[in-house]
Amino acid sequence: MNKAGSEQSKLPQPLWLLAELTYACPLQCPYCSNPLDFAKYKKELATDDWIRVMREAREMGATQLGFSGGEPLVRTDLEELIAEARQLGFYTNLITSGVGMDEKRIKAFKDAGLDHIQVSFQASSEELNNFIAGTDAFQHKLEMARLVKKYGYPMVLCFVLHRRNEDQIRDILELAITLEADYVELATTQYYGWAYHNREQLIPTREQLLHAEQVAKEYQEKMKGKMRIFYVIPDYFENRPKRCMDGWGHVFLTITPDGTALPCHAARQLPGLEFPNVKNHNIEWIWNDSPDFNKFRGLDWMKEPCRSCPEKEKDLGGCRCQAYMLTGDARNADPVCDKSPHHHELVATIDRVGKLAGTPEFEAKPILFRNPKNSKKITSDKETLPA
Amino acid sequence: MNPITGDNIPAITPTFRFQWEKAQNCFVVLYPEGMVKLSHSAGEIMKRCDGATSVDGIITDLHKEFPDTDLDVEVYKFLEVAREQGWIRTK
């Protein structure tokens, strides 16, 4: 009465479809995972394109569907997309800042069949939350979280942690308890896109992390059976990399607002890859046959030290984007790994930030907020740099 | 929590979704950003957690469909796990 053995021979399926509906967002989080040059992608997929994408992905076995962005609430066809997704049999997740939501919409989403809402907070205090978000959103978020519960959705509250809010961890968890969250995601900042640009302003200190880990464990114990708390130690502070996206082209399929298909939402920055667009190809070809989705599948693309490493099946050499950003070659080992010849550079960055954190001069360095103006500026600065 | 008894009536928790997945060829439990694939027997038990049938009723029904299997212990074991995971509630 089990189904062992039925798993190995099959091609991987895109179980997770992440639909980044738009890059538009009323918030300006400086750790946003959208690309720095998001402002240059203006054309968004139409409703019909999304419906086709969802149908094709579902036929390939996709089960979980995340509507994200930017801020997905900006799309006025969201209700329609949810209804279609639900009818196709997806488990539908809305990943939102809560800005742009009201009771009427929450109810309309419920009627359309939405399964779950994840609301992100920037901090546990109004002041810091609004500073990080770049807008006065805190009170509205509280109200939305209450309504999410009122309408019977399972609720995930997501807090992205970094040096500025890491010490609020206890208050963050208390806030989650007050709001009756079913799950709390204490997400660690992933240093891609905007977060990479703001890395020095965001990296926590080792002391902060130790404290956060202790408090998270304490609450995991205390809230057992009532609220699930996810806490992961940021990979920068580890000696082995994360098994990124559970493997390239293995589980995750991201579609960006303009229809580009990516094996992970950060992959757009990798050089030498074109990435197929859903306007020109169907999902089956993109997932099974496109060169880019096959590029880092399996283990054959690896260089040393991964190629001959006994642990390669376990972590698959870590994250390709991180390898590229920190070593210049996406085929290298993720430098989080202490077998990587670049690992010491990462350790040096963390040590340096640890020493300087809290000193007025270092903390005075401005954060670059994620907004169209900064996006355009940063892109044109890059383009005018001498080669 | 008290151990599950024969007259308990299990129902699927509204914040979880239970459905057949063609691509996986099995029943699954879905929840925010996650999925658990169920074994054949677990799927057959969950399918019968309709909020109206008691555990005894579920066992009787399973016996009809799988007459040669000794499944009582397995049903109780699975239901305990399912309740602990929050997939089902009992009344």
Ligand code: SF4
């Ligand atoms: S991380 Fe912040 S700025 Fe980026 S899309 Fe989400 S809410 Fe908007």
Ligand code: SF4
């Ligand atoms: S050398 Fe490569 S495969 Fe081995 S542990 Fe490090 S990252 Fe993983």
